[in-house]
Amino acid sequence: MIHAAIYRTESGTIQSFAISGHAFFADRGKDIVCAGVSAVSIGAINAVHAITGVTPIIDQGDDGFLLCSLPEDLPDGINEKVQLLLEGMVISLQTIEEEYGKHIKITFKKQEVE
Known part of the structure; x- marks a missing residue:
C-alpha cells in the first residue's frame, strides 16, 4: 500500500508531505495507481x-x-501560490484514494512547530 502523509502547520498550511510504499495494484510498469x-x-x-x-x-x-x-519563511504572495498548487495535489491524491482505497491511504498530520 502507498502511504501519503500531508503535514500541516497549526494555521492549516501544508509544510511538507511524505509518500512511501507501493500500490501493488498491478505488475511493475503496469501499476496505474503507483503511476x-x-x-x-x-x-x-x-x-x-x-x-x-x-x-x-x-x-x-x-x-x-x-x-x-x-x-521556511516564504513571502505571503509566493506561499499562497505554493499552497494552491499543493492543495491541488492533495485533491488529486484524494481522488485516487476514493477509487483505489485498497492501494493508497492518505493521512493528515499537524506539525508541532510552526
Missing part, C-alpha cells in the same frame, strides 16, 4: 518550482519514498 501517485506528486513539485521559483527540499529513497518540505 498516478508519482505523476501527481512529482508534477506538483515541478509546478511549485516552475511557477513560483521556490525549490522544495526533496529526499527520495528506496521503496517509493519521497519527502518534500517547503523552505
Whole structure:
C-alpha cells in the first residue's frame, strides 16, 4: 500500500508531505495507481518550482519514498501560490484514494512547530 502523509502547520498550511510504499495494484510498469501517485506528486513539485521559483527540499529513497518540505519563511504572495498548487495535489491524491482505497491511504498530520 502507498502511504501519503500531508503535514500541516497549526494555521492549516501544508509544510511538507511524505509518500512511501507501493500500490501493488498491478505488475511493475503496469501499476496505474503507483503511476498516478508519482505523476501527481512529482508534477506538483515541478509546478511549485516552475511557477513560483521556490525549490522544495526533496529526499527520495528506496521503496517509493519521497519527502518534500517547503523552505521556511516564504513571502505571503509566493506561499499562497505554493499552497494552491499543493492543495491541488492533495485533491488529486484524494481522488485516487476514493477509487483505489485498497492501494493508497492518505493521512493528515499537524506539525508541532510552526
